[in-house]
Amino acid sequence: MSRSMDLSYILNHLGEDRERYFGAVAPPIVQSSIFAFPSVAKMREGFRDELGRHVYTRGNNPTVEILRRKVAALEGAQDCLMFGSGAAAMSAGAIACVSGGDHVVCVARPYSWTRAVLRDLLGRFGVTTTFVDGTDASNFESALTDRTRLIVLESPNSMTFEQQDLAAVATLARERGIRTLCDNSYATPLNQSPLALGIDLVAHSATKYLNGHSDVVAGALCGSAELIGQVFRGPYMTLGAILAPHDAWLMIRGLRTLPIRMQRIAATTAAVLDYLQAHPRVRHVYSPRASANPQLALTERQLHGASGLLTIELDAPDVAAIERFCDGLARFLMTVSWGGYESLAFPVCAVYPQDAPLHPAGALPLSLVRLSIGLEDADVLIADLEQGFARL
Numbered sequence: 001m002s003r004s005m006d007l008s009y010i011l012n013h014l015g016e017d018r019e020r021y022f023g024a025v026a027p028p029i030v031q032s033s034i035f036a037f038p039s040v041a042k043m044r045e046g047f048r049d050e051l052g053r054h055v056y057t058r059g060n061n062p063t064v065e066i067l068r069r070k071v072a073a074l075e076g077a078q079d080c081l082m083f084g085s086g087a088a089a090m091s092a093g094a095i096a097c098v099s100g101g102d103h104v105v106c107v108a109r110p111y112s113w114t115r116a117v118l119r120d121l122l123g124r125f126g127v128t129t130t131f132v133d134g135t136d137a138s139n140f141e142s143a144l145t146d147r148t149r150l151i152v153l154e155s156p157n158s159m160t161f162e163q164q165d166l167a168a169v170a171t172l173a174r175e176r177g178i179r180t181l182c183d184n185s186y187a188t189p190l191n192q193s194p195l196a197l198g199i200d201l202v203a204h205s206a207t208k209y210l211n212g213h214s215d216v217v218a219g220a221l222c223g224s225a226e227l228i229g230q231v232f233r234g235p236y237m238t239l240g241a242i243l244a245p246h247d248a249w250l251m252i253r254g255l256r257t258l259p260i261r262m263q264r265i266a267a268t269t270a271a272v273l274d275y276l277q278a279h280p281r282v283r284h285v286y287s288p289r290a291s292a293n294p295q296l297a298l299t300e301r302q303l304h305g306a307s308g309l310l311t312i313e314l315d316a317p318d319v320a321a322i323e324r325f326c327d328g329l330a331r332f333l334m335t336v337s338w339g340g341y342e343s344l345a346f347p348v349c350a351v352y353p354q355d356a357p358l359h360p361a362g363a364l365p366l367s368l369v370r371l372s373i374g375l376e377d378a379d380v381l382i383a384d385l386e387q388g389f390a391r392l
């Protein structure tokens with residue numbers, strides 16, 4: 001977060017110019033694709049700075065701009081671009097940093113579509129990617145080649161929560177003129193500040209905590225004015241994966257309560273974590289703050305507060321038992337994604353056929369269930385889990 005601005009100012013006032021719209025407390029949704037000019041000279045000025053002025057909504061829109069300024073300030077960034085999804089934000093960040101023949105080093109087990117854009121999409125255009133275990137920063141150094149232009153990080157990741165030492169990776173990248181891009185969706189800007197640790201670009205699936213209400217798919221990319229300008233003139237304007245003004249307005253509304261949602265989620269998650277760590281039918285709990293996490297020291301140093309994601313490995317004899325546990329949950333909704341007001345359960349076994357082995361070679365065990373803790377009372381969630389365990 002920008003240290004010169006307090007959080008309430010960013011969330012309640014920054015970017016909002018109420019005198020320009022009748023003193024309305026909530027900003028207008030500027031539902032216009034184009035903006036007209038009174039003279040050729042003014043239009044020329046607009047073209048000279050499409051990111052800063054209002055010409056065409058694929059470039060910049062006043063409602064989206066309010067959100068851009070708030071998210072940039074939260075990340076302590078000079079600028080931010082909003083996208084129509086987190087996947088678009090990650091893709092644009094990566095595409096802006098590489099050309100055919102370049103090499104990327106990416107942390108092992110990133111979000112699946114981050115892997116896909118690097119390996120499958122950019123791979124088709126002659127970019128190669130090496131995936132490394134990021135829990136040891138020296139693995140990044142060992143994987144570098146003279147064509148490495150980008151290091152892609154996700155700390156923690158969103159299933160098993162391995163972290164990378166962001167300052168160490170940023171230092172080794174900067175010494176070699178390599179760009180770094182970090183997915184900060186899990187932590188939110190409140191709990192981790194990758195730019196302050198030397199990372200160049202920070203991406204968010206704003207679909208998750210930043211919006212927080214499971215009603216918008218959005219992405220954000222934050223960095224220096226120079227780098228964001230490069231992304232803007234490149235993949236942002238060419239691929240056109242923008243956030244619509246109405247979705248930006250919903251996101252501004254969601255963002256207003258980010259700190260209070262995160263406080264509540266952190267407290268409830270701590271209670272659920274204690275319950276799960278002591279439960280006889282839980283083999284393992286994955287969380288940056290789990291007592292068995294070998295990276296607890298890094299958690300303490302790098303990750304302030306906590307988020308509401310944790311993954312449990314059930315002590316289940318077969319997939320049918322996992323299904324009984326999940327099907328029995330009444331308060332946790334069973335679905336993908338995370339970060340909303342409502343608690344969710346995502347069973348890994350749902351992406352496999354029912355007769356798949358519990359421990360597929362080279363993949364995560366099917367007995368993992370990821371939980372996203374929302375805004376319900378802790379005892380309601382614990383009671384729900386308890387009756388799920390009873391069916392196991």
Ligand SMILES: Cc1ncc(COP(=O)(O)O)c(C=O)c1O
Nearest residue numbers: 085086087111158185205207218
């Ligand atoms: C860690 C992480 N990064 C990026 C994404 C992609 O975001 P979106 O779904 O908003 O495109 C997700 C989505 O689940 C995610 O979990």
